[in-house]
Amino acid sequence: MVETPWRRFLFVILLGGLGALALWLNGINLGLDLRGGTRLLYRVDIEAEKKAGNLPKDADAKExxxxxxxxxxxxxxxxGLKDAAVTQAGREGILIELPGGDERTANAIQARIEDLGALEMHPVVYSDYSGKAVDGRRMPDGKSFDPDKEKERLSKWxxxxxxxxxxxxxxxxxxxxxxxxxPANGGPLDVKYARWFAMHRDKGKDATKTDPKWVYENHPEAYPDGQDQSKPSFMLLNMFEVEFKGEDLDAKALFETPDPNTGEPGIDYSILPAKAGYYRDVSVAFLKKAHAIVLNGSVRLAPRFKSAIDGRGxxxxxxxxxxxxxxxxVLKTGSLKIIPELESKTTVGATLGAEAIEKGRLSISIGGTLILVxxxxYYRITGLVAIGALLLNLALIFGAISFMxxxxxxxxxxxxxxxxxxxxDANILIFERIREELDKGKDLLRGVEAGFEKAMSTIIDANATTFLTGLILYNVGVGPIRGFAVTLMLGIASxxxxxxxxxxxxFHALxxxxxxxxxxxxxxxxxxxxRLLSFRKVTMVLSLMLVAGGLAGFFSTDNQDKYGLDxxxxxxxxxxxxxxxxxxEVRRTLQQDAQFQEAQVTTAGAITNGKASSYLVKLKLNAAKRDEYTKKQKEAKDKQxxxxxxxxDGVRSLMKGKLAYEPVSHIKSAPFEAKNFSIVEGRLHSSTKLKVAEVKAMLEQAWPTVTEVKGLDASGKTSxxxxxxxxxxVLRMDAYKDDADVKRKFEARVPLAWQEALAKMKDASGKAILLSSPFPESSLIGSRAVGDLRDRAIGAMLLSLLIIVLYIRIRFHEYKYGVAAVVALLHDVIITLGVITMLNAAGIIHAEIDLAMIAAFLTxxxxxxxxTIVVFDRIRENVELQNKLGGNKSFEELVDGSVNQTLSRTVLTSITTFVVVATLFAFNxxxxxxxxxxxxxxxxxxxxGTYSSIWVANPVVLWLTNREAQHSPPQERTKATKSAKAQPVQAV
Structure with a gap:
């Protein structure tokens, strides 16, 4: 039955061992929804960058x-394998959420984010430059390079x-x-044609020396012998020649390689074919002269062109x-126009929440156990074979995910x-096929061999179409869609x-x-x-009604009620x-208000005994509320x-007494009588512990009228x-009219000074100390599934449907099977979409359409x-068998018989899958x-899906076949439409 079984067993053991080893060494990286991770909030001041000349004045902020x-x-x-979420926060904020809590990985990604990635290549300025560019352009009359004069101007500055x-x-x-x-203010003579650039300086070395050294003409190489890299050096570059940028590099041809001259790590690059010829022309024109490579505004090196170069370096x-x-x-993804500035970095908890994750884990365990039982x-000892194969399958899938x-x-x-x-399902197909062969009278060995052989074609066809779908989703899709595709393809292969x-x-061993x-x-x-197809007219009408209802339900539901935050x-x-x-506790407190019923609540910071003092909350806002937020925020900003x-305000009301203090609190007048002044006391709050003596010195300097500064202990008493x-x-202030006047004057003066005082102080780690605030951060956030992600996801699914039709056309030699399969898929998705949309809008279930739901639809x-493919494969087999052996059954009878033959497998597979997802639903x-x-x-x-594989896909195939027969020659039409009494068909 199996040749060289011991080698095969050794191979299987080796694969299982490798999967277990990968899991043991690397573990499994869980996403934001299952584990949480790091949250980075960046800001970009577009207007300031425009004023600084780093952006064109007409640059569109939105674009x-x-x-x-x-x-x-x-x-x-x-x-697309890391599950990183990148969204816009407010007008000029970028919110990035990285899965996992590995500080080293987060820091590496942070460095990648903050890298401008601007690569330029320019010739070094030479005094003998003819003024004629490689592309034939000439500098205007009277213009020429004079490095000595340019050097004098920079020296003076x-x-x-x-x-x-x-x-x-x-x-x-x-x-x-x-x-x-x-030039009138001491700048370069003509910055349009010649511009100074700083040589790269190693920040790890002494950066306090400021003696400039000039690198051009005589020393074009970066860091000639004896030059101190810690001292700023400047190189004058020729801006008249057409420059090469990072966009001109072939992104697919960037590789790490050692520099042949120094042995240090470098990047092997190739210029895109469209500019490779021009690059060669430049190397010839500047032979024996230097060509500077500028990265993020500093010259990394300026090698000489020793010979003509065909676009590589x-x-x-x-x-x-x-x-x-x-x-x-960075070079592969393109350069940023400006560098975002990190505003905050926080550790966040799992978006699903610990309770939901525990319920999910328990329900999947129960569902999986029920399937194994x-x-x-049902299958007795062969069921144990299936369980053994399934456990190895899981080990290989998780091992591959861990390895990648x-x-x-x-x-x-x-x-x-x-x-x-x-x-x-594959095991059920094999077992039912083995049963069929045994029922035909074959002995056990031949029955098992024939069962595997005949089931193989169906298994490969069914899995190949799904694998191709995963391949398209991976190559065309982005973000979480690619994550789904990876696990799908790994799982199918395994x-x-x-x-x-x-x-x-x-089986061989047994x-x-x-x-x-x-x-x-x-x-x-x-x-x-x-005679299942005898009901096709009724079922097709039912399907049309369900599809129409699904479409009506989906399009009639407001976007705010059907779509999730993504x-x-x-x-x-x-x-x-x-x-x-x-x-x-936080989630239940917030859910007392209807607007927070579906809010996403995660921890933000340290967790001790399952509790945290800081939380991140996300909630949906409709377009009108988002517009109002933007408008009111701008008005407030204009008024400072x-x-x-x-x-x-809603949260403040719900969590009264539970929130952190405002920066200033407990303001009241002290019991002291005076005509010209009053004594006022209050409390100041920071986000971290402060040295009281330092605070006292700063406050006394800011307010000479301060008479007392003391810390408050855990009980809230001065100490x-x-x-x-x-x-x-306690401080002396102007005379007041009443307590309200005291509070107004205190709040108008003290918080700003308190903030200015804290700005001068640092905590133990050297970070700035922030004011205490119950709401340290608030902003609008954009949708995660926008633009590129959404459009490419839709495109990937449409392309997948086309590939399915083409593959089935190749395997089944006819388009009708592919068309019928796609009709069934659209039928299933539309009806499911309509049902969950309407039930979610009605508040019966929580089923918003988000990225996780998209994965459910792909599943x-x-x-x-x-x-559908399993049934079609049996139809193909029966048609070929009848053509080979002869028979008088009509196509409808063959289809009906094929559905009956695969009915046990269809029902059993659906039951086992339904048990798992039903258990998951019941727990959640x-x-x-x-x-x-x-x-x-x-x-x-x-x-x-079970319904459509019987009463949608097959009737469509039958209708297309009858339609084809009507347009065929009379003799073929008679043969195709000939009907005979249905014969009993053996179940498989």
Whole structure:
């Protein structure tokens, strides 16, 4: 039955061992929804960059933000396997959420985000330049390069102490300041044609020396022998020649390679074919002369052209290997116009919440156990074979995910659920085929061999179409769609291998070892002869009604009621508490207000005993509320005020007494009588502990009228403690009319001075100390599934449908099977979409359409396609058998017979899958988590998919066949439409 079984067993053991080893060494990276991660909030001041000359004055802020979001998304997750969320926060904010809590990985990604990635290549200025560019252009009359005069002007500018100080902090910015000066103000003679650039300086070395050294003409190489890299050096570059930029490099041809001259890490690059010829022309024109490679405004190296170069080279210059790896990613994704500035960095908890994750884990375990028990009870010893293959399958899938360092998310789990279902289905197909062969009178050995052989074609066809779908989704889709595709393809490859290769190997061991002498299995249907297609007119009308209802329900429901935060966007704000609370406590407190019923609540910061003092809340806002937020925020900014949105007031009311203090509190007049002044006391609050003596010195300097500064202990009483978060102050102020007047004057003066005082202080880690605030952060956030992601996801699914039609056309030799399969898929998706949309809008279930739900729909497509292909494969087999042996059955009878033959497999597969998703739904119903909607959509999809594989796909094939017969010659039409009495068909 199997040749060289011991080698095959060794191979299987080796694969299983490798999977286990990968899991043991790397573990599994869980996504934001299952584990949480790091949250980075960046700001970009577009107006300030315009004023500084770093952006064109007419630059469109909206387009610039979209471009930056796209580039950053690609830098963070070029393969789409990390589940990183990148959204716009407010007008000029970028919110990035990275899965996992690995500080080193987060720092590496942070460096990649903050890398401008601007690569330029320019010839060094030479005094003998003819004024004629390589492309034939000439400099205007009277223009020429005079390096000595340019050097004199820069030297004079550097004599000023303020300019030397600029060099100490940032030579790149300092030289930009000089380049922007007009000739009349001491700037370059003509910055349009010649511009100074700073040589790259190693920040790890002494950066306090400011003696300039000039690098041009005599020393074009970067860092000639004896030059101190810590001293700023400047190179004058020829800006008249057409420059080469990062966009001119072939992104597919960037590789790490050692510099042949220095041995240090570098990047092997190739110019795009369209500009490779021009690059060669430049190398010939500047033979023996230097060509500077400028990265992020500083010259990394300036090698001489020793010979003509056909568009290839190496970028090096003090890089480490990790820096080269990051730079390759940056160059491949494009350069940013401006560098975003990090505003905050926070550790966040899982978006699903610990309770939902625990319920999901428990329900999947129960559902999986039920399937295993069912397989043993129904298929007896062969069920154990299936379980062994399935366990190895899971080990291989998770081992591969671990080895690739992919991030496992809810969409990824959807792909695994689909592949497990298809793995179970493959075993059921094999077992039912073996049963059929045994019923024909074959002995056990030949029956098993024939069962595997005949099931193989069906298994490969069913899995190949789904694998092709995954391949298209990976190559065309982006973000979580690619994560789903990866787990789907890995799972399919592993499932087919385990079902066919491993399953056959296990059967061989049982048969050769005489452990299996007879095959006992339960039987669902003996010899079904249902005329299922006789109901096709009724079912087709029913399907049309359901599809129409689904479309009507979907399009009549408001977008705000059907789409999740991934598609709508909304607002995000942080809550600071005075005492730690659990996520469940915070969530239930907020849900007392209807507007927070579906809010996403995650921890933001340290967690102790399951409790945290800071939380991140995200909620949906409709377009009108988002527009109002933007308008009111701008008005407040123009007045130098802070806008407090209405939902913040709602939270303040719900969590009264639980929130952290405002920066200033407990303001009241002291019991002191005076005509010209009053004594007022109050409390000042910071986010971290302060040294009371330092605070006292700063406050006394800011307000000479301060008479007392003391810390408050844990009980809220004044004390002589050395450090405190809350400070009690007493000061003399102008006379007041009443308590309201005291509070108004105190709040108008003290908070700003308090903030200015804290700005001068640093905590133990050197970070700025912030004011205490119950809401440290609040902003609008854009939708995650916008623009590129949404359009490419839709395109990927449409392309997948086309590939399905073409593949089935090749395998079945006719288009009608592919068309029928796609009709069934659209039928299933539309009905499921309509059902969940209407039930979600009615408040019966929580099933918003978000990225996790998209994964559920892709899973439904996979199941439906698998069911349909199994039936079609049996129809093809029966048609070929009749053509070979002769017969008088009509095509309708053959279709009906094929459906009956595969009915046991269809029902059993649907039951096993439904058990898992129904258990998941039962445990999560009413919890308001994404698992509830995911499981419910899968339940509907399994039911509708089973129905369509019988009463949608097959009637469409039959209709297309009859239509084809009507247009064929009379003799063929008679043959095709000939009807005979249906014969009983054996179940398989």
């Amino acid at each position: 610039l933000m979209i471009e930056m979001l796209t580039i950053i998304s690609r830098r963070i997750d070029p393969q 550097l004599e000023k102490e303020e300019n030397r100080q600029r060099l100490i902090s940032d030579p790149v910015k300092a030289i930009k300041v000089f380049n922007q000066l007009s 190496i970028i090096s210059g003090g890089f480490t290997s990790p820096e080269v790896s990051n730079l390759i990613v 069912f397989m043993v009870l 360092r992919a991030t496992l998310t809810l969409p990824g789990l959807a792909g695994i659920v689909l592949t497990i279902g298809m793995a179970v 499932s087919v291998f385990c079902a066919i290769f491993v399953g056959k190997l296990l 048969l050769v070892g005489e452990k299996l002498k007879e095959l006992k299995m339960a039987r669902l249907f003996a010899t079904p002869t249902f 598609f709508t966007g909304g607002a995000a704000f942080r809550i600071a508490l005075n005492q730690p609370m659990t996520p469940t 005020q802070t806008y407090v949105p209405p939902f913040i 002589d403690i050395a450090e405190a978060t809350d400070i009690h102050i 439904i497509i996979g199941y439906s396609l698998n069911d 119903y009413g919890a308001g988590s994404a698992l509830e909607g995911f499981a419910f959509s899968m339940m509907i999809g399994v039911i509708i």
